[in-house]
Every structure is written in C-alpha cells, then in structure tokens.
Amino acid sequence: MSTASDVGKAQSSKLAGRALFERIGKPTKIVAPMVDQSELAWRILSRRYGATLAYTPMLHAKLFATSEKYRRDMWSDLDGDESIDRPLVVQFCANDPEYLLKAAQLVENKCDAVDLNLGCPQGIAKKGHYGSFLMEEWDLVANLINTLHTKLAVPVTAKIRIFPDREKTLAYAKMVLDAGAQFLTVHGRLREQKGQQTGLADWATIKYLRDNLPSDTVFFANGNILYPEDIPRCMTELGCDAVMSAEGNLYNPGVFNIEHIGDKEKTFPRVDKVLREYFEIVKQHNCSVASRTAMKNHFFKILRPFLPNHVDIRSQLAQLSPKHPFEEWENVVAAVEQAVLDIFAQPDIATKDVITTHAPQAWGGAYKTVPYWRCQPYFRPVNGVTADKRVAQQFADKDDVDIPSCTPSAVKRDADQDLESDKRKELRKEPAST
C-alpha cells in the first residue's frame, strides 16, 4: 500500500500528457489493446512494421493483483523490457481503486503508462462490472483514474467509447481528463455497437471531442482503419495526435507502414514472410505464456485470405494447440512458405501480384483488391454480405444526405467482436469464419 512519501514521489517524477508523449517519441501509430492478441510477440512484430506505441491486452486488475497464476499466464519477464518492448502502455480493467493500484504497481517499472479500459462492451464486462459498463458511474471512473494519478509512479491514461449524445461524451471525456488521464483514446463507437451491430465508428464525434477538449490534450483516435492510407487521412481529418488500430493491425501488421505507401512488400507483406517472422519471434521469446497461447489465433488471422485456397494447410493448422511442440508449428510455416514459393514460380506472377485501388468512396477512402497471398483487411460477412458491400449500400441509400468529410471509413469487423467467443472459436478446430 502506498505511503504519503510514495504519493509525493509519484507526483514529482511523473510527466504530464504532452511531456510524456514527447518523451516516448511522439508515437503516431498505436497497436490497440487486444485481449489475447496484443501480447509480447505481436507487439514486437508490429513495431517492426511501423507501430510506434503498443498497448498490452486488457489485464484484469483484481486477478493480476491477487493471482500468481494469472500473472504468470499474462506477464513474462520480457514484457515491458526496455530493449524490446517499449514504449508500452499496460491496460487494466477494474472497478476497485485499491486492486487497480496494487495491480498497476506490479508493472509500473515495466511500462510508460497504465491505461484504464472504459470501452469493453462484452457480456463478460457487464458481468464483471468493468469497461464500458462503468460509463454511468462517473464517480467511480474518476476515483479509479485519480487513484493511479496520485499514487502510481507512472502516468495513467484512459480509453473510452462514445455516448449517443455528443455533449454527454464531451463532458465524460473532460471528467476522465480532469481525474488525471494523461492520454485519451476515443473509440468512436457506442457501447451497443458490437457483434452484428458493430457498424461504423463515428469520426465526426471523435473530431468534435478533439475540437472541444483542451488543445493540449494528447488525443488518440480509434476505429475504421483498413489501409495504411487511412492513417494519415484520420490524422488530418480529426487532428488527433495518433491513430490506434486493432483489427487492421491483426490481419495486416503492414497497415502501420505508412512511410512506405506504394511498397507492397512493406504495406501488404506476403503471408509467408509475416508468418515466419512472427513465428521466429514467438520462439525467441518462449517465456511468454501469453504469446504461446495467442499463436493459433494469430496464425489464422495472418493466413485469413490464404487458407480458403489451401485447405490442406488449414486442416494441418486446425489440429494444433499451444501444447504442440514448435516442430509441429514449423511444419505449417514451412508448408505456407512452399505454397507461396510455388505461387511465385508461375511465369505470369508479375501480372497477378498486383494491388488494385478502386474508386474513392463516399466515406473518404477506397477499397483495394489484394492478392490472397498478401496480408489484408478482412471483411467479415454478415448474413452472406461483406461489410464493404453493406457500407456502399448504406451510402447509396443516403444519396440525398450531406456526408461530412470526416465520415468514417468502412467497417471491417461486423459479425463478431466478442473477443472471448472469437478466441474460443479459433482455438477450437477451425475458426467459424473460414
């Protein structure tokens, strides 16, 4: 438990928002917190492809503070290591300031800030009373943030969703900042926007917040990033300090390589190359239980466009579990490498290995066709119709409506944002979506 002198120490050595932002290198491309997915190995890989800040998966504060096994499963000696895993923000969900503080103190020497998850919309968060289910409990939210602000050695940050009412969202964001949050991430969706209702993130509301919060607020926008081009577009249209991506990054780590737009090897890397690189990172950092556990899910996501064309490899991968030795995973990686080698041995490969950008859309960006052997965003079908088609229809239906320039780009994750069930599906024999 903190003493008065701890509090003094915490206050004197901590950097406020903008100074902190500058000290960690003014990152503009952020790996989102993702349960079971933004773990050590994935963060290392994502940084190689251009990410400049990463968040850990959400950790359950009470479990982290009280269960050694949970800590062992979720956190390794290499997490937050200065030489391989920084800058890093560790995210917790919590509803009890004391447990939150205890948990955060266990990692305060291994990260640049601790984030409070105020956005999780899943049933498990409702049951556990955390995430977006604290959106009505402003006193509790303020207490959680302020406890870390006054007692933790590193700064506290927060990630929120929006309310249907803009003014209420603005008041909420101000409260979060006044309580001590040094960075604010806004995921521009309502709490109800999950599963089949996920839909578009609301860039107009994100921009409204940006424009109406104090100008020195360190402000991150989250939602609707499909392609590298969407990142600078988001920054320009919303005036945010940085852009956070979750699913865009998961299916294509090259999404962050905005300095190399036009270089398909960097922005739409080949699945065999990403898979090999990721697998080598997991092997090299084998002490991370979380990375080992997340491996199957990452394999399926990296290979998402590829596996329907190579069902034999899909079946091979489906048999594996985190308990299988690396040699068996190696067989899958090698099979993918051989298959892509065969693809590139075709005499007409130069005409096939082409990325086509289609006409600009009403939402401001443009869809692309990417060969299936390259990483790319995934459009999850809902009732047999993919999100790009639905968004096109949505705008066609609204031809008479004035579309603001910051209308959000297409949504890529529609059917299933339930992280727990997503994970379970993919860890079973095969992902339901394949």
Ligand SMILES: Cc1cc2nc3c(=O)[nH]c(=O)nc-3n(C[C@H](O)[C@H](O)[C@H](O)COP(=O)(O)O)c2cc1C
């Ligand atoms: C697999 C997965 C896991 C997620 N886990 C978390 C989490 O642990 N904490 C959190 O605040 N948000 C979590 N989210 C939400 C994302 O951080 C992000 O806010 C959301 O997906 C919208 O961003 P996107 O449009 O780039 O996907 C998760 C999303 C996905 C797809």
